[in-house]
Amino acid sequence: MFGAIKALRRNGVIGINERNIRYVNALNARRSLVTVDDKCITKQLAQDFDIPTPDLYGVVRDARDMKKLPEMIAHPDGFVVKPAQGSQGKGIIVIDSPLKHGWRLSSGRRIDLGAMQFQINNILSGMYSLGGQPDKALIEYRVKFDDVFGKISFKGVPDIRVIVLKGIPVFAMLRLPTAASDGKANLHRGGVGVGVDIATGETRQAMQYDALIEVHPDTAHPLEGIHTPYWDEILMMAARSYEMTGLGYVGVDIVLDRDKGPLLLELNARPGISIQIANRRGLRFVLEKAMVLGDEKHSAEKRIEIARTLAFDQEIEIAS
Amino acid sequence: MKTKLRQAVILGLILIAAGLGIFLVKSVRLGYPVVPGATATIWDFEIYLEFEGRDEPARLEVYLPASDVQRSFPQEQFYNGPFGLSLVAEPETQNRQAVWTYRFPSNRKVLRYMAQTVGETMATPLPPSFTQTEPETIPFQSDLIKRQAFIVWAGDLRRRSADDQSFVNLALQESFENRAAGEEYADEIAVLLDGRTSTRARLELARHTLHSAGIPARIANGVYLSDSRRRVETKHWLEYHVDGEDLRYFPEDPSGRFFTIWYGNAGLVDASGIEELDIQIGLQSHRDAAIDVVRSSQGSAGALGRIFGFNDLPLTTQLVYKVLVTIPVGITILVFLRQFIGFKTLGTFMPVLIGIAFRETALINGLILFTLLVALGLGLRFYLERLQLLLVPRLAVVVIFIVMVMAGVTVALTGTDQAIGLSISLFPIVILTMTIERMSIVWEESSASEAIKQGMGSLAVASIAYLVMTNSHIEYLMYQFPELLLVLMGLCVLMGRYTGLRLSELWRFRQLAQ
Numbered sequence: 001m002f003g004a005i006k007a008l009r010r011n012g013v014i015g016i017n018e019r020n021i022r023y024v025n026a027l028n029a030r031r032s033l034v035t036v037d038d039k040c041i042t043k044q045l046a047q048d049f050d051i052p053t054p055d056l057y058g059v060v061r062d063a064r065d066m067k068k069l070p071e072m073i074a075h076p077d078g079f080v081v082k083p084a085q086g087s088q089g090k091g092i093i094v095i096d097s098p099l100k101h102g103w104r105l106s107s108g109r110r111i112d113l114g115a116m117q118f119q120i121n122n123i124l125s126g127m128y129s130l131g132g133q134p135d136k137a138l139i140e141y142r143v144k145f146d147d148v149f150g151k152i153s154f155k156g157v158p159d160i161r162v163i164v165l166k167g168i169p170v171f172a173m174l175r176l177p178t179a180a181s182d183g184k185a186n187l188h189r190g191g192v193g194v195g196v197d198i199a200t201g202e203t204r205q206a207m208q209y210d211a212l213i214e215v216h217p218d219t220a221h222p223l224e225g226i227h228t229p230y231w232d233e234i235l236m237m238a239a240r241s242y243e244m245t246g247l248g249y250v251g252v253d254i255v256l257d258r259d260k261g262p263l264l265l266e267l268n269a270r271p272g273i274s275i276q277i278a279n280r281r282g283l284r285f286v287l288e289k290a291m292v293l294g295d296e297k298h299s300a301e302k303r304i305e306i307a308r309t310l311a312f313d314q315e316i317e318i319a320s
Numbered sequence: 321m322k323t324k325l326r327q328a329v330i331l332g333l334i335l336i337a338a339g340l341g342i343f344l345v346k347s348v349r350l351g352y353p354v355v356p357g358a359t360a361t362i363w364d365f366e367i368y369l370e371f372e373g374r375d376e377p378a379r380l381e382v383y384l385p386a387s388d389v390q391r392s393f394p395q396e397q398f399y400n401g402p403f404g405l406s407l408v409a410e411p412e413t414q415n416r417q418a419v420w421t422y423r424f425p426s427n428r429k430v431l432r433y434m435a436q437t438v439g440e441t442m443a444t445p446l447p448p449s450f451t452q453t454e455p456e457t458i459p460f461q462s463d464l465i466k467r468q469a470f471i472v473w474a475g476d477l478r479r480r481s482a483d484d485q486s487f488v489n490l491a492l493q494e495s496f497e498n499r500a501a502g503e504e505y506a507d508e509i510a511v512l513l514d515g516r517t518s519t520r521a522r523l524e525l526a527r528h529t530l531h532s533a534g535i536p537a538r539i540a541n542g543v544y545l546s547d548s549r550r551r552v553e554t555k556h557w558l559e560y561h562v563d564g565e566d567l568r569y570f571p572e573d574p575s576g577r578f579f580t581i582w583y584g585n586a587g588l589v590d591a592s593g594i595e596e597l598d599i600q601i602g603l604q605s606h607r608d609a610a611i612d613v614v615r616s617s618q619g620s621a622g623a624l625g626r627i628f629g630f631n632d633l634p635l636t637t638q639l640v641y642k643v644l645v646t647i648p649v650g651i652t653i654l655v656f657l658r659q660f661i662g663f664k665t666l667g668t669f670m671p672v673l674i675g676i677a678f679r680e681t682a683l684i685n686g687l688i689l690f691t692l693l694v695a696l697g698l699g700l701r702f703y704l705e706r707l708q709l710l711l712v713p714r715l716a717v718v719v720i721f722i723v724m725v726m727a728g729v730t731v732a733l734t735g736t737d738q739a740i741g742l743s744i745s746l747f748p749i750v751i752l753t754m755t756i757e758r759m760s761i762v763w764e765e766s767s768a769s770e771a772i773k774q775g776m777g778s779l780a781v782a783s784i785a786y787l788v789m790t791n792s793h794i795e796y797l798m799y800q801f802p803e804l805l806l807v808l809m810g811l812c813v814l815m816g817r818y819t820g821l822r823l824s825e826l827w828r829f830r831q832l833a834q
Contacts, residue, residue: 004826007833017659018819090761118708125711127761189766210828277831 012282019273023165023287027248028269035245036267037130039084039138042245046264049244051237053264054080054141054257060120061136069117072139078103080143081116083123084136087268089186091128093119094142094156106156106183143263146256148229152176152192154218156183159255160196160234160262163271163283166249166294167242169235169307170286172196173278174203174228179218192216193278194223198311201231207277230262235307237264239300248294281318286310328817335810342803356796359607360438363545365579366602367433371594373425378593381408383582384433385542386416399432413538414447415582425594439545439577446559446566450536459528466512473508474532484535484562491529492558492569495522519571523558524585526569536561538583540568543601546575552601554581554588629800643679645798645805650675650785652808657781659815662824665778666758673751674778675785683786687779689729690752693722694775697756698763705760718753 014022035041046053057079058072059065073079073095081093093116094106102112120137122128129135149158156177163171173193177183180190187193192213195204206213206223215222228234238252241264251271254262276282293306346352367382384396384407398405403420410417420431460466477494481487494509512525523539530537537560543552555578558569568574581588591597630641650672657663665671678686700721704714726749755778763771788794798804826833 001826004830004833005821008821008826008829011832013821013825013829013832015819015821015825016662017822021817021819114708121710127711188770207831210831212831274828277829280832282832 008282012284012286013276014273014282014284014287016273018284020270023249024270027166028250029246032246033269036247036250036269037085038136039082039086039266040136042264042267043138045244049240051240051244051264052260052262054143054255057139057141059084059136059138060124062124066117066120069120069139070113073103073116075142077144078106078142080138080140081120081123082138082140083128084138085129085133086123086135087128087130088188089184091119091123092184094183096142108155143255143265144258146229146258148226148256149174149176151219151221152194152216152223152226154178154183154216156181156185157255159185159253159265160228161271161275162234162238162252162254163275164238164241164250164252165287165290166296167239167298167300167303168290168294168310169198169238169252169304170290170310171275171279171283172198172201172238173275176216176223178208178216180208187272187274192223193274195275195279196228197315198235199308199315201228201234202226203228205278205280207274210274210277212277212280228256230256232304234262235304236300237262239303239307241267242303243300281314286314289313325817328813332810332813332817335806335813337810339803339806339808339810343801343807346801346803352800354797354801356792361545361577361605362608363437363439363577363579364602364604364606365435365437365543366600366604367588368600368602369431369589370598370600371429371591372596373422373427373429374593374595375424375426376593378403378420378422378425378429379591380418380420380431380594381590382418382420382431382433383541383586383588384416384418385435385437385579385581386414396433396435399430399434401429401431403429403431413583414450415584429594437545437579439579441577442568442574446561450538450559450561457531459532460512466514469508469511470528470532473512474529476508477529478533484533487533488530488535488560488562488567492526495526495529496571520556520585523556523571526558530558530560539585540580541582541584541588542578542580543603544575545577545579545603545605548604550600550602552603554601629802642795642799643676645802646789646795647672647676648805648808649794649798650789652811653785653788654781655812655815657784659818660822662822663777663781664774665781666755666762666774667778670751670755671778671781672785673748674755674782675789677748677751678782678786679790683783686786687783690779690782692729693725693752694756694759696725697722697752698760701756701760715753715757718756719749722749722752 035045040059043053043056057075058068060069060072076098078095078097080095083091086092093111095103095111096106097104099110102110103116105111123135123137126132126134143157145153145157152158153176158174158176161173161175162169172195174196175185175187176192176194177185178190178192182189185191187207190209192206192208194206196202197204203224203226208217213223234254237254241247241250241252245267247267247269249269249271251268253265253268255265257263273283289310290306293310294303298306347354365385367384369380369382371380380403386409398418400420402425403422406419406421408417408419409415418433422429458467458471460470473494477487477490481490497509509525513521520539527537527539537558539556540559541554541556544555555570555572555574557571557574557578560567560569589597589599630638633641651669654665654669654672658665674686674690677690680686681689697718701714701718704717709717755775759771759775762774821829
C-alpha cells in the first residue's frame with residue numbers, strides 16, 4: 001500500500017481532497033459559482049464573450065411556459081432538454097427526431113408529450129439540482145457531432161473536457177459514449193476517456209472504468225493518434241472561460257458540431273480527476289507550474305502559449 | 321494558501337489540546353473515573369459524644385478532620401443539641417477543633433459530628449506547607465539527662481546511617497523495638513521513653529529524632545477505613561518527608577485506606593465540666609458511583625465537573641444530551657470514512673441519522689427494517705414513476721406508504737416477543753423517504769449496481785456510527801467529559817485540510833501506480 005502511495009506521489013496524482021482544498025476552494029470564489037451552476041447564465045455569459053454555444057430554443061420555468069412547449073420543440077432535427085442546474089449529465093433528455101405522436105430518443109426509445117412534460121416537471125421541482133432547489137429546463141439545439149469521432153463513438157455525442165487553471169488549459173480529454181454508458185459521455189457511467197495532448201490536440205491513451213484500454217469497446221476502433229479538429233479554437237474557448245467566469249479552476253466541456261464547429265456545452269467548477277488516468281499522468285506538477293505562471297494580466301493568447309510550453313515540457317520530462 | 325493551512329492546523333491542535341487538557345486534569349488530577357461503572361467506597365464517619373452534665377459550665381474541644389488536606393471530603397454535619405458550637409482552626413498544625421459549650425447542662429447530653437469521606441491512601445500527598453524543611457532542633461531542652469541521652473543516641477544513629485532515608489529507618493526501628501519483659505533497652509532509649517512504651521510515646525520519640533536531623537515529621541491521628549463498626553479505635557502514625565518523597569510510617573498494619581482527624585499528640589477530646597464521657601467513633605461504608613463522589617466533592621474537583629457536565633440539568637434534558645453528545649463522534653467517524661477511506665454514501669450526514677435511528681431498533685433489527693422499507697419504498701417509487709406524479713406529491717405518497725408499512729409490521733409482530741414492533745415508532749420516516757428518492761435517482765441515472773453500492777455504503781457507515789455511538793464507554797466518556805467535543809472538533813478541522821489520497825483512490829488510480 002505504501003508502495004502505491006509513493007508511486008502515485010511520484011506520478012503527481014492528486015485526489016479529491018487535494019483538488020477541493022488546493023484548487024476548487026482556493027481558486028473558485030463562491031459568488032462566481034453561479035456562472036457555471038446555472039446553465040442559463042453560462043449561456044448568456046458565453047454570448048457576451050462571443051463563445052459559441054448550442055442555440056437556446058426556450059426555457060421552461062413554470063406551468064405557463066409548459067404550454068408553449070410544443071412551439072419550443074418544433075424542430076425536425078431534434079433537441080435536448082436539460083436541467084439548468086443539473087450536474088453529471090443527470091436529467092438530460094436527447095430527442096433525435098419527431099415521430100407520429102411523439103419523438104424518438106437518442107437511445108432509440110419513443111417518448112410522448114405527456115412523458116416529456118412529466119420529465120420537465122421533475123426538472124422544475126428540483127429533482128436533479130443540487131440541494132433540490134426548484135430549477136428551470138433548457139430546451140436547446142441538438143448537436144450533430146463531427147464525423148471525425150464517428151468511428152469511436154457509440155450512440156451519442158462525444159465531448160472534449162479541458163481542465164483550465166487560471167486560464168491556462170492544462171489537461172484535456174476526449175469523452176466518448178459507449179453502449180455501457182447509454183449514449184452518454186460521462187466516465188462514471190462507463191464512457192471512455194481518451195487523453196488529448198494539449199499542445200497538438202492529438203489523442204493518446206484511453207481508459208474506461210478506471211482501467212486502461214486501447215480500442216473503443218463497442219466499435220473496436222483504435223483510440224490513439226486521432227487529431228482533434230479545431231484544436232486552436234477549442235483551446236481558445238477553454239482559455240477564455242477564465243475571463244468569462246472568473247473561476248480559477250474549471251472543467252470546460254466542448255462539443256464539436258458538424259456544421260457549427262466547437263460549441264461550449266457547459267462549465268464545471270468541480271471537474272473530476274479521472275482525467276489523470278486517461279492521460280496516464282497526475283495533474284499535480286502541471287497544476288503547480290500553472291499556479292506560478294498564471295496571471296490575470298496575461299492575454300488568452302499568452303496563456304495558450306504557456307499551456308503549450310507546459311505540455312511540451314511535460315512530454316520531454318516523460319521521454320527522459 | 322500556506323497561512324490558511326497553518327491557521328487551520330494551529331486551530332485544530334489548540335482545540336485538541338484544550339479538550340485533552342481539561343480531560344486529563346479531570347481524569348488524572350481530580351480522579352474522575354474514565355470508565356463507566358467505577359465505584360468508590362464512601363465512609364460515613366461519625367464522632368459521637370455522650371456525657372452527663374454537672375450543672376456547671378461545660379466545654380468540649382474535639383478535633384475534627386481538617387478539610388484543607390488533599391482528600392475527598394464531600395460533606396459534614398453537626399448535631400449540637402442545646403450547645404453552642406464554634407469552630408477553631410490552628411493554621412500551623414492544620415488542625416481544626418469544634419468547641420461545644422453550654423452554661424448549665426444537666427442530665428445526659430449527646431453531641432454528634434458526621435462527615436462523609438473516601439479517605440486517604442499511602443499515595444495521598446502531604447501538603448507543601450508541611451514538607452518544607454524544618455530547622456534542626458534538639459528536644460528535651462529542660463531535661464538535661466534526656467537531652468544528653470538523645471544527643472548520644474541521635475549521634476549514634478547518624479554514624480550508623482548512610483543518608484536521611486536510612487537514618488529514618490533506623491530511628492523508627494529502634495524507637496519501636498520491643499523487648500521482652502525484664503530485658504533492658506539500650507540505655508539511651510530507656511531513658512528517652514522513660515517507661516512509656518505506648519505507640520504515641522514511641523512516635524513522639526521518632527518525631528523528635530527526625531526533627532533533629534531536619535526532616536519534617538508529624539504525628540497523625542485518625543482511623544483506619546477497614547470495616548463498618550460502631551466503635552472504632554483511633555490510630556496513630558507518623559508522616560514525614562524525606563528526599564522529596566512523602567512517606568508514612570504505620571506502627572500497626574494499615575488497611576488500604578485511612579482517614580486523618582488531627583495532628584500532634586493531644587487527645588481527641590478535651591472536656592471540662594462534665595462526667596461519664598463516652599466517645600464513640602463510628603464508621604459505615606457504602607459503595608457509590610465514583611463519578612458522583614468526585615462531582616459532589618467540595619473544591620475545584622466538583623466545580624470543574626459541574627461546569628463541564630450536564631448533571632445539574634433536569635433529568636429528561638440529561639437523557640437528551642446523553643444521546644446528543646455521541647452524535648459528534650458518529651459525525652467525526654463519517655468524516656474520516658469519507659475523507660480518508662472514500663466511502664460513498666447517499667447524502668452527506670444521512671448515514672449518521674440512520675445510525676441514530678438504529679438506537680431505537682438495535683442493529684440487526686434496524687438493518688432488516690431499513691432494507692425492507694427501502695426495498696418496498698423503491699418498488700412503490702418505480703411504480704409511481706409510471707403514473708408520472710410530481711415530485712413533492714410523490715414523496716408524500718412514499719412517506720405515507722412507509723408509515724403504513726411500519727404500522728403493518730408493528731401490528732403483525734405484536735404478541736410475538738419481537739421488540740422490533742415497539743421500537744419501530746421513532747424510525748425516521750422522512751430520512752427513509754429521502755434515502756429512497758436519492759437511491760432511485762442514482763438507480764436511474766447511473767445504474768442499479770451503483771445505487772445498491774451507495775445504499776450498502778450508507779448502511780455500513782450507519783452501522784459503524786451506531787456501534788460507536790452506542791458503545792457504553794464512548795457514551796460515558798462523551799457525557800461525563802463533554803470537553804472531548806473540542807477534541808472531535810479539532811480532529812474535524814485537521815481532517816478538513818487533509819490533501820492526501822483516499823484509500824479508495826489508491827485503487828481507482830492503480831493504473832498510475834506502476
